[in-house]
Amino acid sequence: MSTISSTAQSSASSTATLTQRLTAAVCASILGACLVYFAGFSHIEAVHNAAHDTRHSSAFPCH
Template identity: 60%
Template sequence: MSHSTLAASSSVTLPLSQRLLLALASCLLGAALIFVAGFSPIEAMHNAAHDTRHSAAFPCH
């Protein structure tokens, strides 16, 4: 059995509590990135995240 076949056939099922924790952590990380970019005094960071902030209805100016 090759490595790619083994990797494709194996699956990991996480308990609901771990899946919820991962989802919450992902949401918090995403929100933190948007807010850090929104309040950053660095213009390059502001411009890099500009469209993302506006698509999320985050006012930046």
């Protein structure tokens, strides 16, 4: 009977881990989208230029 409870605990543990990973991925995606939106549409010229120069230095096309 200990094998059954051990398997059940293992399943519950991996499900919680999957949920945590999905939550972290969604939060990171939202944060990343907000940062890209902020840098792309910022009226603060220094922020926009820093993002623009970073894209050019990593050979990412932006024009």
